[in-house]
Amino acid sequence: MQDYRGVALCTPVSRDYARYSTRATPWFVGRVLRDLLAGSGLKKSDVDGLAVASFSLAPDTVVTLCEYFAMEPRWLEALPFGGASGLLAIQKAARAVQCGDAEVVACMGGDTSAPGNFRELVSDFSTFTRDAGYPYGAAGPNGVFALITQHYMDKHGVSRSDFARLCVAQRYNANHYSGALLGHKTLSEEEYLSAPEIASPLHLFDCVMPCAGGEGLLVMSTERARNLNLAYVEIAALGQMFNAYSSDAIQTRTGAAAIAPDLYNQAGIGPRDVDIVQTYDDYPAMSLMQLEDLKICSAGKAAQFLRERVTTYDGEDIPHNTSGGQLSVGQAGAAAGFLGLVEAVRQLTEQAAGNQVLGAKTALVSGYGMVNYDRGLCSAAGIFKSGKA
């Protein structure tokens, strides 16, 4: 497979997070675009590609956004891939840049949130959901992930205290990241354990808070980034898998497990060489699974790993979900599929503020999502390295 040499990721943008908003989705995407331009010094006419992920954009689409934003791009991509959207966006954008189909691609995720929106989304997420998911308790993803989590806990002897370690560390990170909706509140293990039950074994702090917000970054050539004097990140490896391990009776691993060997091969490094890790934390058990799948720890040993290692941004072991992840920042629909990626670019370009990981050069980012019936179908992962400015 061809590598991703010569491609730069720059200008990480995360903004406008709110529990609820009366704004429509194009507003969130447009505000991200505004910051991408302001942060890069580019004009709208310089951006000739747009890649957009959103759950709430309808009836608008990525092409109606072109008219709304008065742009005439020659390359467009829509990404209905939930938690894998960000990594899939840059994969497509990187190839477009390498092939000359586009020079500068704005990759963005944006979603609004109004009371009732989330119920509307989950009640008819897909035909399988309509027939075989929602009628069974109408709990949305909480129901499916309660089942997956319970099975994972039983299989590997994992306790709620193990999940608490992940959630408490992430909240600590969020306490140092100004964009996190829950960043103003601390979280102790005791508070985690005594939280109200949502779908046992899941309790309040295992479930993300749906919210509004936008995330984005620019993809261009490293040459262009250098000319613009932009700090950038290079793609050392990218991989993706869909509907992986479909014969597994219940999800015990994600497609990341299938991606991992080639990922490290492409990057020419091993899991020990990674400075920071961002997993897709829609539920703690899924982050534990991704840590195992990506060989950050051995299979079934993520809980033990979390017991033994410090994962806060300022810890000496392996900083994980350095902005607090969705569990503390909020889940802004499909923009959540950009959260870990955008945060990794911020970290590797030393543009993080209160939560900067000192000396981080290499980041591993994992995306996961799209529950159709009983498991997430999308997996993507990437390894990124600080570019030479």
Add this chain to the structure above:
Amino acid sequence: MSGLPPTNRTQQGSELALQSDNELMLQVCDHCNTVLYPPRELCSRCLEENLSWRPVNARGTLLAHVELARSFEDWFSERTPWLLVTVRLQEGVSLICHAHASITRVQTSDSSKPVSVHVSICKDAGGSGVLVAMPESAAGEKFASLEAALGWPVAEDFGGRAV
């Protein structure tokens, strides 16, 4: 009590309600005999379109059991904790089912001793067919409704859980 459980289904999904007598019937491909779930219009394996609802082995292995404390629908919220399980059939399909209280407290961690359950189809309060996991001893029993299958007292003015 307000409302009904979700009634929105695809055409094929609504056919689950037509499979009477509580017997577990799922779509089976006429061409390659693959058992299919959730309901669909063509066979995932061979992509042929002729599928028939046929009886399948209703004995499955319990993989996970949870208690919902919250729901997006009032009908469930008023009846929490609501029990859900994942059951794996021999035919290689996994079923998310409503569950009878007596099977959910069994530990699933001891994989050397898999827990067997029986899956039935019942009509819920909205008239839709739904899957219900019950103890194996319930195999062959008949239930007029989901509530009956779950073992709830069904009386006209029962304040809590009757229809």
